[in-house]
Amino acid sequence: MRVKASSYPYVAWALLFVAIPLGLIVYFSFTDAAGSFTLDNIIQAGIYSNVIIKSVWLSVISTVICLLLGYPLAYIMSRSNPITARTILLLVMLPMWMNFLLRTYGWMTILENNGILNQFFGLFGLGPFEMINTQGAVVLGMVYNYIPFMILPLHSVMSKIGNDVIEAAQDLGASPISVLSEVVVPLSMPGIKTGIIMVFVPAVSTFIISQMLGGGGNQLIGDIIELQFLGNAYNPNLGSAISLVLMVLVLMVMSVSGFLSDDNLEERVL
C-alpha cells in the first residue's frame, strides 16, 4: 500500500503539532499549577464571558463586512476575462506578502489622532476625529487583514460556475437579481461557508489587531489568553481553559448553523 505509507509523515505531523498540543490544552484546562485535577479554571473562564461576547460580536461584524465587500468582487473576477481576473487576484494577495505586524502598524499611523487621515481632515478645519483605539478601528483591522481569506474561496467556487448556467437562468426569465439569488448564490454556497470560517475563526481569536488598533479599552479574548501565557497574569492553566471554552463555543455555533454539516453540496456543485 504505497498510498498508505506516503501518508505517514502527515499522520506524524498531525499528531505532533495538532493532536498533542490539543491534548495538552485540555490537560492544562483541567489541572492546577500543581498538576491535580480541578474545574476551577473552567469556572474562572466564565469571568471573561463579556470579553468573549465582545470578541464574537466584533468578529461577526467583520465577517459580514468581508462577505459584503468580497462577494461582489469575487463575482466580478469570475465573470471577467482571465487577465483582469488574475490582476485583481494579485492586488488582493499583494498586502499578504507584507508582514502582518507591519500592515497593522501602517493603519496605526493612518488612524492616529495626529495621523495621516486627521492631518488631511485638519486641512479643511475638521477633526481631529478619534479613530484609533475604537471598536471601529478593530473591525477595520480585522476586515483589512482577513478579507483575502474570504475572496479566495469565493473566487475559486464562482469561477467554476459556467456562463451557460447563468445564460440558462436568463433564458428562463431570470432578471439579473434573480440570477444572483436563484443560481449564483446557491452555487457559491460552499465558498461562502469556507470564507466565513476562514475569516471568523482567526478574527475571533486575534490579539495583535485589538492591541494595536483597539488600545487598552478594547481587549478581546485573544488578549486575555495572551496575558495568561506571556503577561503579568501568568497562568497557563486559565489560559488553556479560556482557549478551550472559546474553541467549544465556536464549534457549537458552527455546527448549529450548519457550517460543518456535510450536505454534499460541494460534491454536487463542483
Next chain:
Amino acid sequence: MNDIIISLQNISAEYDGEKVIENMNLDIRDHEFVTFLGPSGCGKTTTLRIIGGFVEPTEGDVFFEGKKINDVPPYKRNINTVFQRYALFPHLDVYDNIAFGLRLKKTPKEQIKIKVAEMLKLVNLEGYESRNINQLSGGQQQRVAIARALINEPKVLLLDEPLGALDLKLRKEMQLELKRIQQALGITFIYVTHDQEEALTMSDRVLVMRHGKIQQNGSPEDIYNEPINAFVADFIGESNIVGGVMHQDYLVEFAGVKFECDDKGFEPLEAVDVVIRPEDFKMVSVEEGQIVGKVESITFKGVHFEIIMEGHGLKWMIHSTESREIGAMIGLTLDPDDIHVMRKMEESVI
C-alpha cells in the same frame, strides 16, 4: 405574410473584431422547424444567440412578431433555449430544474406541479422528479433541458446542437422525439447543427451557412437534390466534384467526355463545377461506360459498398450495393438528371 414570427434584417455581427455574420436577411414562419447547418465557425450559433438575445448584432434589426427586439434582454423574450451542454442547474433536482421558469413567474404551486408532470410525460421522464442532475445519463439530462425550456410555453424554441454529446443510437431516437414534440406542440423550432443528416431528417427548412452567410435556403429535398454550389453539395452528403466546361445549354464536358445534362443558362464555354452523387453512378461493362477506370479500393459501409475508381486522371467515388474486384476495369454511366452543373464559386472551397 403575417405568420412570420422572427425576422432578421441586415444583421451583421462581430466577434473579437472579426465579422462572423454578414448582412443576413431571414424570415422564419410560425410552427416551422428551421435548421442552421454549417461547419464550425460559420456563424450558425451566433445567429441563434442573436435571436436568443445573448449577442447583440453590430448592425441590423431583429423582429419578433413584427416588433423590434434588439434591446430586449433574454429574460424578457418569449423564446427559450436548449443549450449545447444542457446547462442544467446542478444545485436543483429534476423537478426544480423544470419548475425554474414557472417559479420566476410566480405561478401557483399546484399549477406548477401539474405542468411539470405534463412536461415529464412529454419527454418520457415520469418518476424522475427527485433525481439529482448528476445521477442522469446524457440523454436524460437532455430531456430535462428540453422540458425546462418548453414548460414556459415559448413561441420559439432555440436548440444549439442539443444532440452533439449523445451516441449515435440515442441521437437518432432523440431526433425523432424532437420532431414529435415539435409537431405535438406546434411551436417554432430553430435548430443548429453541423450534422447534415440530422438537418435533413428533422427540418422543414434548412439554411446552409458558411463564413457568416446563408449559402442556400430550402427544403431538405431541395438542398440535397439541387445544391446551389459546390460547397453545399460537398457539405450535404457525399459528392464527386469535378471541374467542367459548359458547351451549350444541356451539354457539359468533364473528364474529357461530353454529357447531356438538365442545366442551361450558362455562357458558352463557361467553366463550371460538376457535382455527381456517388449513388447516382451506374456500373456497367467497360464497352458501355462513359467513364472507364480501374477499381482502386472497396470499403464495406453496411448498406452499400464505397468503391473508389481511378479513371480519366481523376478519382471517382461510387456507392453501390454491388461489389467489384480490386483492380477490375469498370465503366460508369450517368443519366442527364444525375449531373448537377453549378457556377464556380468565387473562392475554391474543397
